[in-house]
Amino acid sequence: MTEAVSRPTLEAVAARAGVSRATVSRVVNGGDGVRGPLAARVRKAVEELGYVPNQAARSLVTKRHDAVAVVIAEPETRVFADPFFALQLRGISKELTAHDNQLVLLLIEGRADHARVARYLAGNHVDGALVFSLHLDDPLPGLIQDAGVPTVFGGRPGWGQDPRNAGPGPARADADPGPVYVDCDNRGGARSAVRHLVGLGRRRIAHITGALDQTSAVDRLDGYRDVMAEVLGRDDPRLVVESDFTPGGGEDAMRELLGRCPDVDAVFAANDLTALGALRVLRAHGRRVPEDVAVIGFDDMVPVTEQADPPLTTVRQDIEEMGRLMARLLLRGLSGDRDGGGPAAGCPDAAGNGVILPTTLIRRASA
Amino acid sequence: MTEAVSRPTLEAVAARAGVSRATVSRVVNGGDGVRGPLAARVRKAVEELGYVPNQAARSLVTKRHDAVAVVIAEPETRVFADPFFALQLRGISKELTAHDNQLVLLLIEGRADHARVARYLAGNHVDGALVFSLHLDDPLPGLIQDAGVPTVFGGRPGWGQDPRNAGPGPARADADPGPVYVDCDNRGGARSAVRHLVGLGRRRIAHITGALDQTSAVDRLDGYRDVMAEVLGRDDPRLVVESDFTPGGGEDAMRELLGRCPDVDAVFAANDLTALGALRVLRAHGRRVPEDVAVIGFDDMVPVTEQADPPLTTVRQDIEEMGRLMARLLLRGLSGDRDGGGPAAGCPDAAGNGVILPTTLIRRASA
DNA sequence: GTGAAAGCGCTAACAG
DNA sequence: CTGTTAGCGCTTTCAC
Numbered sequence: 001m002t003e004a005v006s007r008p009t010l011e012a013v014a015a016r017a018g019v020s021r022a023t024v025s026r027v028v029n030g031g032d033g034v035r036g037p038l039a040a041r042v043r044k045a046v047e048e049l050g051y052v053p054n055q056a057a058r059s060l061v062t063k064r065h066d067a068v069a070v071v072i073a074e075p076e077t078r079v080f081a082d083p084f085f086a087l088q089l090r091g092i093s094k095e096l097t098a099h100d101n102q103l104v105l106l107l108i109e110g111r112a113d114h115a116r117v118a119r120y121l122a123g124n125h126v127d128g129a130l131v132f133s134l135h136l137d138d139p140l141p142g143l144i145q146d147a148g149v150p151t152v153f154g155g156r157p158g159w160g161q162d163p164r165n166a167g168p169g170p171a172r173a174d175a176d177p178g179p180v181y182v183d184c185d186n187r188g189g190a191r192s193a194v195r196h197l198v199g200l201g202r203r204r205i206a207h208i209t210g211a212l213d214q215t216s217a218v219d220r221l222d223g224y225r226d227v228m229a230e231v232l233g234r235d236d237p238r239l240v241v242e243s244d245f246t247p248g249g250g251e252d253a254m255r256e257l258l259g260r261c262p263d264v265d266a267v268f269a270a271n272d273l274t275a276l277g278a279l280r281v282l283r284a285h286g287r288r289v290p291e292d293v294a295v296i297g298f299d300d301m302v303p304v305t306e307q308a309d310p311p312l313t314t315v316r317q318d319i320e321e322m323g324r325l326m327a328r329l330l331l332r333g334l335s336g337d338r339d340g341g342g343p344a345a346g347c348p349d350a351a352g353n354g355v356i357l358p359t360t361l362i363r364r365a366s367a
Numbered sequence: 368m369t370e371a372v373s374r375p376t377l378e379a380v381a382a383r384a385g386v387s388r389a390t391v392s393r394v395v396n397g398g399d400g401v402r403g404p405l406a407a408r409v410r411k412a413v414e415e416l417g418y419v420p421n422q423a424a425r426s427l428v429t430k431r432h433d434a435v436a437v438v439i440a441e442p443e444t445r446v447f448a449d450p451f452f453a454l455q456l457r458g459i460s461k462e463l464t465a466h467d468n469q470l471v472l473l474l475i476e477g478r479a480d481h482a483r484v485a486r487y488l489a490g491n492h493v494d495g496a497l498v499f500s501l502h503l504d505d506p507l508p509g510l511i512q513d514a515g516v517p518t519v520f521g522g523r524p525g526w527g528q529d530p531r532n533a534g535p536g537p538a539r540a541d542a543d544p545g546p547v548y549v550d551c552d553n554r555g556g557a558r559s560a561v562r563h564l565v566g567l568g569r570r571r572i573a574h575i576t577g578a579l580d581q582t583s584a585v586d587r588l589d590g591y592r593d594v595m596a597e598v599l600g601r602d603d604p605r606l607v608v609e610s611d612f613t614p615g616g617g618e619d620a621m622r623e624l625l626g627r628c629p630d631v632d633a634v635f636a637a638n639d640l641t642a643l644g645a646l647r648v649l650r651a652h653g654r655r656v657p658e659d660v661a662v663i664g665f666d667d668m669v670p671v672t673e674q675a676d677p678p679l680t681t682v683r684q685d686i687e688e689m690g691r692l693m694a695r696l697l698l699r700g701l702s703g704d705r706d707g708g709g710p711a712a713g714c715p716d717a718a719g720n721g722v723i724l725p726t727t728l729i730r731r732a733s734a
Numbered sequence: 735g736t737g738a739a740a741g742c743g744c745t746a747a748c749a750g
Numbered sequence: 751c752t753g754t755t756a757g758c759g760c761t762t763t764c765a766c
Contacts, residue, residue, distance in 0.1 A: 025761060038736085057758070102471055103473075392744070425745075
């Protein structure tokens with residue numbers, strides 16, 4: 001743990017190159033309007049001295065930080081049990097890195113952390129924020145609004161005025177643009193899963209929901225209901241069990257389901273982890289998958305789905321791409337900066353202020 | 368994505384409270400030596416204006432950033448498949464938060480990223496760094512050394528001069544202290560696992576290693592060999608298969624093992640994920656676990672071990688605590704800052720510059 | 735094109 | 751105890 005060395009300053013580089021600080025600054029920041037040979041001399045001096053600009057000093061004058069906060073508002077352990085979060089981070093990291101931005105990670109573990117995060121965001125330490133895993137009653141959106149930090153949400157926020165989630169619609173450019181977010185087509189994905197089960201000839205199709213205080217869970221439930229109502233013309237409430245996106249929750253739900261409807265012949269689980277729990281209970285009860293009961297998950301966490309027994313049919317969403325897209329949207333908004341118009345304006349695939357990524361059904365053995 | 372508002376400055380607070388900037392600064396930074404009523408007036412002004420200090424300006428003069436970089440040098444997908452990384456991050460985050468430090472996440476995906484990270488670290492943007500997942504040939508340690516950033520490593524670095532990993536020994540205070548790191552007792556944990564298998568009456572005990580370019584894998588292998596040599600008086604090389612910490616790798620290794628030694632009666636896998644793969648192959652080959660073959664993992668990733676079939680006996684390490692400890696060590700070193708002495712000096716549980724956390728054998732059904 | 739000068743918002747001596 | 755005074759290292763008008 002060596003002592004931090006004091007780095008050379010602009011001044012030093014200027015002296016060595018025999019120019020003024022201003023010139024060095026210009027060269028370091030792209031070199032516009034500095035003649036070739038001079039610029040070369042400066043670059044040489046920079047090289048020799050190992051000069052690295054002091055970001056604090058720079059930020060002080062530019063008011064930019066080239067840093068983005070990633071806020072993960074998941075007090076529970078769930079985030080840590082499934083790789084969702086890591087994949088999302090990876091996508092974000094790649095995109096930020098490509099634009100020379102830093103990633104400041106803000107984990108919210110408990111109630112008290114909200115204030116801390118809000119303070120940080122308000123402190124003008126970052127140029128923007130990427131926020132995940134919002135629950136319906138989360139105070140964060142309000143705090144962020146107050147802080148006035150440009151923000152992109154991961155997953156449709158619950159308070160947005162546009163509950164449509166199934167496809168692009170004409171966006172009214174004049175209204176309050178509402179929150180900017182990136183999500184996958186939860187509702188459409190759920191529909192395709194249930195339709196697939198229907199196509200398999202299944203009729204008593206159950207749904208194990210996710211945590212219903214999150215829009216992703218609600219949207220998937222809606223998709224399930226869409227198909228049950230439209231295609232089968234019925235929507236038996238006994239076939240829906242509320243759960244929480246965890247394997248344990250999936251087990252409990254599956255047991256409940258087996259009790260309620262012993263003749264269930266298919267299960268659409270709100271995510272892969274839940275499906276895993278269901279699979280285990282089905283096996284314990286001697287039901288064969290998919291012969292007796294077909295099972296479909298959601299997410300396609302490859303290590304989970306491929307290693308499941310039997311390998312899990314699921315609805316895939318490109319999580320890493322979602323992360324990347326969130327970062328891109330934020331960065332674009334930051335550079336655009338015409339504060340009147342919505343920042344996602346001109347963005348392809350945008351439905352209103354949300355960008356909805358498509359999902360794909362991945363067929364494996366379980367359905 | 369609202370426009371960032373321009374925040375009030377110290378100046379503004381000073382004016383409103385009718386004092387000088389210096390006084391406000393004092394109050395904001397702990398309020399030492401400011402009389403009660405005055406301080407109260409300042410605090411009121413701060414409150415009313417919603418003043419938040421500008422960290423950039425502060426850093427510029429204090430040369431502190433209250434920020435720590437977390438570098439994850441795992442180009443592969445492995446980190447994202449197991450929750451190890453997330454747990455570690457959580458521990459770090461908690462500790463940093465408690466000390467009002469920010470966490471800057473630096474993910475290394477490819478070769479080019481090393482330079483970027485090195486530049487960032489050298490740029491004096493953070494007070495210290497926490498570095499993970501080092502492989503033997505990693506250029507990072509050198510780069511970090513050059514950057515002169517106080518650093519604590521997660522896992523014993525390969526080039527450290529103290530390969531002992533099995534317990535505390537007298538540390539020589541005068542020599543080059545070497546890298547500071549936190550690790551679990553990989554070797555001791557491996558020993559306890561193998562001893563447990565021996566105690567079960569098993570004799571043909573195999574080991575599926577981790578990626579041997581990481582010290583954790585090497586240390587676990589050493590622990591295995593210790594017991595095989597000491598207790599059983601032999602060390603059959605055919606019983607050791609090199610693998611890579613992944614479930615897929617575990618499957619391949621188990622197949623290989625079954626081919627080499629069909630009469631194997633126990634497997635100690637380098638981690639839980641590997642054990643999972645082994646379990647699957649054993650089942651496919653009709654071997655009962657634990658009756659025919661006992662299986663032990665390492666890590667105790669609860670979602671993995673408890674959901675395994677059968678539930679996995681394993682060696683538990685407290686990953687979150689490791690993260691927390693790394694952060695604590697770094698922060699302590701930063702505040703101590705007597706640059707001669709080793710920064711971990713005076714730290715309990717320290718063997719040399721490494722802190723080794725104990726492991727526990729968790730008995731479940733698989734062994 | 736290039737340099738000189740004026741701060742960005744804050745802390746840390748140093749006076750008073 | 752409190753205020754005054756210098757900068758921290760950089761960017762950015764503004765002259766030249």
